[in-house]
Amino acid sequence: MAIDRVFDVLAIVAIVLPSIAMAEEFIVGDGIGWTIGFDYQDWAKGKDFLVGDKLVFQYPVGAHNVFKVNGTGFQNCIAPPQSEALTSGNDTITLATPGRKWYICGVGKHCELGGQKLFITVQRKSLAPTMAPSQALSYTSSVNEITAPIYQLLMAVTVTIASMVFL
Numbered sequence: 278m279a280i281d282r283v284f285d286v287l288a289i290v291a292i293v294l295p296s297i298a299m300a301e302e303f304i305v306g307d308g309i310g311w312t313i314g315f316d317y318q319d320w321a322k323g324k325d326f327l328v329g330d331k332l333v334f335q336y337p338v339g340a341h342n343v344f345k346v347n348g349t350g351f352q353n354c355i356a357p358p359q360s361e362a363l364t365s366g367n368d369t370i371t372l373a374t375p376g377r378k379w380y381i382c383g384v385g386k387h388c389e390l391g392g393q394k395l396f397i398t399v400q401r402k403s404l405a406p407t408m409a410p411s412q413a414l415s416y417t418s419s420v421n422e423i424t425a426p427i428y429q430l431l432m433a434v435t436v437t438i439a440s441m442v443f444l
């Protein structure tokens with residue numbers, strides 16, 4: 278009986294762990310890439326940006342660049358100093374923290390007139406996205422004295438691995 282419970286717990290960890298470790302990579306604008314005359318708010322609509330995911334800005338080198346700005350910089354298309362620009366043409370940004378993020382192109386009037394700006398909201402990653410709260414509760418309450426420490430240990434390991442991946 279106790280052994281069965283251990284396997285149950287292992288099964289949960291096996292299901293939960295990959296979903297924690299898996300980060301998504303978003304090509305901004307998909308096939309269009311990072312350019313003028315494209316609706317990036319429309320592109321971002323319905324997408325779930327989670328901590329650990331990546332944004333990739335793709336464009337011909339020299340044609341555009343990428344600046345991370347604040348809300349005011351986004352609203353008014355104010356580019357920070359050139360030294361802060363990403364210019365590789367394949368700029369990957371890892372979304373390290375939750376919250377609102379703003380990006381603009383600082384070339385010419387691409388932001389003001391070309392609408393080359395992106396605003397997203399990054400969400401905190403849930404630790405157990407595949408396990409419903411009710412399910413988790415019933416498992417916790419049915420775990421007996423012997424398996425409880427093992428369950429806690431496995432959860433601690435899961436959290437440790439998750440923090441190693443994302444911090």
Ligand SMILES: [Cu+2]
Nearest residue numbers: 341382384387
């Ligand atoms: Cu541009």
